[in-house]
Amino acid sequence: MTRIAIPADSFFGSENLPYGSFSTKDNPLPRVGVRVADSVVDLSVALGDDVFAQPTLNPFMAQGRAAWDKTRSRIKELIAEDIPDAAVHAVSDVTLHLPIEVADYVDFYASEHHASNLGRLFRPNAEPLMPNWKHLPVGYHGRSSTVVVTGTDIIRPQGQRKGPNDPAPVFGPSVRLDIEVELGFIVGVGSRMGESISPDEFAEHCFGAVILNDWSARDIQAWEYVPLGPNLGKSFATTISAWVVPLAALEAARVPTPVQDPEPLPYLRGKENWGLDVDLEVHWNGDTISRPPYAPMYWSPAQMLAHTTVNGASTRTGDLFGSGTISGPEKNQRGAFIELTWGGAEPVLVNGEERTFLEDGDEVVITATAPGLAGTRIGFGEVAGRILPSRGGAQ
Amino acid sequence: MTRIAIPADSFFGSENLPYGSFSTKDNPLPRVGVRVADSVVDLSVALGDDVFAQPTLNPFMAQGRAAWDKTRSRIKELIAEDIPDAAVHAVSDVTLHLPIEVADYVDFYASEHHASNLGRLFRPNAEPLMPNWKHLPVGYHGRSSTVVVTGTDIIRPQGQRKGPNDPAPVFGPSVRLDIEVELGFIVGVGSRMGESISPDEFAEHCFGAVILNDWSARDIQAWEYVPLGPNLGKSFATTISAWVVPLAALEAARVPTPVQDPEPLPYLRGKENWGLDVDLEVHWNGDTISRPPYAPMYWSPAQMLAHTTVNGASTRTGDLFGSGTISGPEKNQRGAFIELTWGGAEPVLVNGEERTFLEDGDEVVITATAPGLAGTRIGFGEVAGRILPSRGGAQ
Structure with missing residues (x-):
C-alpha cells in the first residue's frame, strides 16, 4: 500500500x-x-x-x-x-x-488585445476590430483529426504563400510558423439538435479545461483565409495538454469577464462568473518569453458554448473549443509570435538570440496555473512540441 | 429465393x-x-x-x-x-x-459561377473572386455533429443578424434561410499526419459520393463571417443522401475539369480526370426550379483532397468534403436561392407563387443522376428536408 x-x-x-x-x-x-x-x-x-x-x-x-x-x-x-x-x-x-476523443473542434477569438493586434497586422488599412466582434464570440471550426497530445513532434507544414510583392503564389515549407497560446474547454455532456445551452448551464455541460497550442503557419493563413477563414494554416496540428483540469477545480479561479460594452444580447448573458484567473507562460527553447493572462479575455467560455448552440447546433461528448489566443495588454503578455515580434519586424531575444518565427528544432512549452481552493495553486501541466523539418515530397 | x-x-x-x-x-x-x-x-x-x-x-x-x-x-x-x-x-x-460516421467535414467553394455570384452579393464594391481563388480550392471546416440523413426535418435556426441600416444586431429566427446544392465526397482510407495525397491517388482514398445540402442562414452568415469564415450560419444542419455511390460507379461520368488558368501548382496537378458529369435538380415544394450541372466545377474533388493534405494534415475514414454550391453559368442552373433570387431582389416562381427564401413548411428535394457504364444512367437518390418553425426560447 x-x-x-x-x-x-x-x-x-x-x-x-x-x-x-x-x-x-x-x-x-x-x-x-x-x-x-x-x-x-x-x-x-x-x-x-x-x-x-x-x-x-x-x-x-x-x-x-x-x-x-x-x-x-x-x-x-x-x-x-x-x-x-x-x-x-x-x-x-x-x-x-490524448485524453479525449475529439468530436467537433471550434476555435474562438476571444481576446480583444489579440483580435486588435491581428487586425492591425492582417488588415493594416482597416479598423482592427470587425463590427461584429463585440456582439458575438467570433469562432470557426478547426480540424479534429490533428488534435494531438503534448510532446508530439510537429512537422513543419508545406503550402502556398504569396507575399505582397510576389507575382504568383509559391509553394514550400512555411517560413512563418507560429504558436497560439490558448485554453481549451471540453464538453462532457452534449445537447441535441434544436436545443441551446444558456451561459448559466455551462457547468452541466463542460467537463474541464486544458492548455491548447493552435500552431499556425502565418504565411499560408494570410494567403488562404479570405473569404472562408483559416484552413491549412491551422489544420496541420493542434496540441493539448495531457491533464484535463475539472471545472470543479477552477472554482477559486472564477472571475468576472471585463465589462462588455455594448451589453451582449440576452442569450449571451448569464449570472455566473466564467472569466478565469489563469496565468500562462510561454517557454521558447527554455527561455520564458511571455506571460499571457487569461483573466482579461473578453468572452467567457460559457458565452462561447451558448453562442455555439444558439442556432440549434448539437454538441457531443468530446467537443473541444479553444479560447483563441490569449494576449494581455502588455507586449510581454502576447500569446503569439506574430504579435510579440509585430509580424516579424521586431525580433525577440530567445536565449540572447534574435528570433521571429519558429526554426526547425525549436521547442515551445506552455504552462498554466491558477488559484485553487484552500489557498492552493493548481497546475495544468504543459503543452510541449518540437518542430521537425518539413518532409518535402509534394511541390 | x-x-x-x-x-x-x-x-x-x-x-x-x-x-x-x-x-x-x-x-x-x-x-x-x-x-x-x-x-x-x-x-x-x-x-x-x-x-x-x-x-x-x-x-x-x-x-x-x-x-x-x-x-x-x-x-x-x-x-x-x-x-x-x-x-x-x-x-x-x-x-x-446516416450511412457514415462523419469524422472531419470540410466544405469547399469550387464553382467559379457560385463564388463569383456570392462575391458580387456579399462584397458589391470589390472584385467578385478573391486573388487566391484560382490558385487553390478554398474551403473551411464545417460541423460534423449536425450532418444528418435525407428526410430529417430542419429546424429554422435562430441567431444574430444586422442589416446595413440596423443600428445594432437583432436576434431571432433566420429570415433568409437558403440551400446549397453540393456533392459530398467520402474518405474511405485516410492518411497519417505528415503524409499528403496526390490528385492521382484519389481513388485509393475516396470511397464514394453523395448529394449534400449545406443549409445556410444568409442573414446570420453575412453578419458573422468576417474574418474567420462561416460558423452559425451553416452549423445548424447539413443533409446528405442515404445512398453512397461508389467511385467505381462514376467511371462513365468522369470528365476533364474546365481549363485551369493560371496552371495550378504541381501538387494540384494530376493526369486523371476527376471532373464529374453529374446533373442535379432542385425541387422546391415539388416544383423544379433549378438544374445545376456538376461538370463545369472548376476544382475537382481529387484536387480538394490533395489540397486538404498537402500541409500534412491527417485524414480519416468517414471524412466528408463538400464540393461547395454547384452553380452553372445560366440563371436556372444556380444551386442556392440567394443566387437564383439575386439576394432576394428577384423572386422566383414556385408553383406560381413568388418566393425568395425558405418559409416554414417548405420542402426542398435535390436529386442527381450521371451516366453509368454500358449506356445506363445512375442515380444518387435524393436529399430531402422540410423546414420546421424555430423553437424560440433563447433570445
Whole structure:
C-alpha cells in the first residue's frame, strides 16, 4: 500500500485532481488516471469501475455532472488513505495519451488585445476590430483529426504563400510558423439538435479545461483565409495538454469577464462568473518569453458554448473549443509570435538570440496555473512540441 | 429465393450499386445494404460478413480499394442469381440512416459561377473572386455533429443578424434561410499526419459520393463571417443522401475539369480526370426550379483532397468534403436561392407563387443522376428536408 505524499506547494494537490489517459510498460493499454502530486492513480484499479478502463475520458465525461462530482469526492477520500501499489505509478514512468476523443473542434477569438493586434497586422488599412466582434464570440471550426497530445513532434507544414510583392503564389515549407497560446474547454455532456445551452448551464455541460497550442503557419493563413477563414494554416496540428483540469477545480479561479460594452444580447448573458484567473507562460527553447493572462479575455467560455448552440447546433461528448489566443495588454503578455515580434519586424531575444518565427528544432512549452481552493495553486501541466523539418515530397 | 428484376431504365441497376445503412421493422439494428432497383439487399445476410452488420459503412470503407472492388464484383454476381428472401427488402419498407460516421467535414467553394455570384452579393464594391481563388480550392471546416440523413426535418435556426441600416444586431429566427446544392465526397482510407495525397491517388482514398445540402442562414452568415469564415450560419444542419455511390460507379461520368488558368501548382496537378458529369435538380415544394450541372466545377474533388493534405494534415475514414454550391453559368442552373433570387431582389416562381427564401413548411428535394457504364444512367437518390418553425426560447 502507498500513501501519496503531497507537498503543500504541489500544483497537483487534492484541490486539482486532473484526469488523463496513460499507459505503462507493464500494461500498454491506455486507461484513465488522476494526477496526484508526482503520481498517477490508475482509476480503473483504484475505483474498480470499467468506465476508467477506457482509452479516453469520453465514457466518463458522458455520465454527467453528478457522476463527475461523486467521483471527485471518492478520489479525495481515496488519496487521504493508503492506496494499493498496483494503482499508483510515478508520473515519470507513464506514457500520456490524448485524453479525449475529439468530436467537433471550434476555435474562438476571444481576446480583444489579440483580435486588435491581428487586425492591425492582417488588415493594416482597416479598423482592427470587425463590427461584429463585440456582439458575438467570433469562432470557426478547426480540424479534429490533428488534435494531438503534448510532446508530439510537429512537422513543419508545406503550402502556398504569396507575399505582397510576389507575382504568383509559391509553394514550400512555411517560413512563418507560429504558436497560439490558448485554453481549451471540453464538453462532457452534449445537447441535441434544436436545443441551446444558456451561459448559466455551462457547468452541466463542460467537463474541464486544458492548455491548447493552435500552431499556425502565418504565411499560408494570410494567403488562404479570405473569404472562408483559416484552413491549412491551422489544420496541420493542434496540441493539448495531457491533464484535463475539472471545472470543479477552477472554482477559486472564477472571475468576472471585463465589462462588455455594448451589453451582449440576452442569450449571451448569464449570472455566473466564467472569466478565469489563469496565468500562462510561454517557454521558447527554455527561455520564458511571455506571460499571457487569461483573466482579461473578453468572452467567457460559457458565452462561447451558448453562442455555439444558439442556432440549434448539437454538441457531443468530446467537443473541444479553444479560447483563441490569449494576449494581455502588455507586449510581454502576447500569446503569439506574430504579435510579440509585430509580424516579424521586431525580433525577440530567445536565449540572447534574435528570433521571429519558429526554426526547425525549436521547442515551445506552455504552462498554466491558477488559484485553487484552500489557498492552493493548481497546475495544468504543459503543452510541449518540437518542430521537425518539413518532409518535402509534394511541390 | 428472390431474383431482383432490374428495369433497363432503373437508376439503380448493376452499374450503380450504392451502399447505405438501413433497418427494418423486424430488425431495428442499422446495418449495411446495397440498393438494387427498388430493393435493398442486406449485405450482412447475403454476404455473411460481419463488416456489413455494422451501423455505418465506416468499417467496410476502412478496408480499402481492393476490398471495395472485390465486394462490388461479389454483389454483381449475387444479384444475377436468386437471393435468399431474408436478404431482400423493398426500399419502401426500410428506414434509412446516416450511412457514415462523419469524422472531419470540410466544405469547399469550387464553382467559379457560385463564388463569383456570392462575391458580387456579399462584397458589391470589390472584385467578385478573391486573388487566391484560382490558385487553390478554398474551403473551411464545417460541423460534423449536425450532418444528418435525407428526410430529417430542419429546424429554422435562430441567431444574430444586422442589416446595413440596423443600428445594432437583432436576434431571432433566420429570415433568409437558403440551400446549397453540393456533392459530398467520402474518405474511405485516410492518411497519417505528415503524409499528403496526390490528385492521382484519389481513388485509393475516396470511397464514394453523395448529394449534400449545406443549409445556410444568409442573414446570420453575412453578419458573422468576417474574418474567420462561416460558423452559425451553416452549423445548424447539413443533409446528405442515404445512398453512397461508389467511385467505381462514376467511371462513365468522369470528365476533364474546365481549363485551369493560371496552371495550378504541381501538387494540384494530376493526369486523371476527376471532373464529374453529374446533373442535379432542385425541387422546391415539388416544383423544379433549378438544374445545376456538376461538370463545369472548376476544382475537382481529387484536387480538394490533395489540397486538404498537402500541409500534412491527417485524414480519416468517414471524412466528408463538400464540393461547395454547384452553380452553372445560366440563371436556372444556380444551386442556392440567394443566387437564383439575386439576394432576394428577384423572386422566383414556385408553383406560381413568388418566393425568395425558405418559409416554414417548405420542402426542398435535390436529386442527381450521371451516366453509368454500358449506356445506363445512375442515380444518387435524393436529399430531402422540410423546414420546421424555430423553437424560440433563447433570445
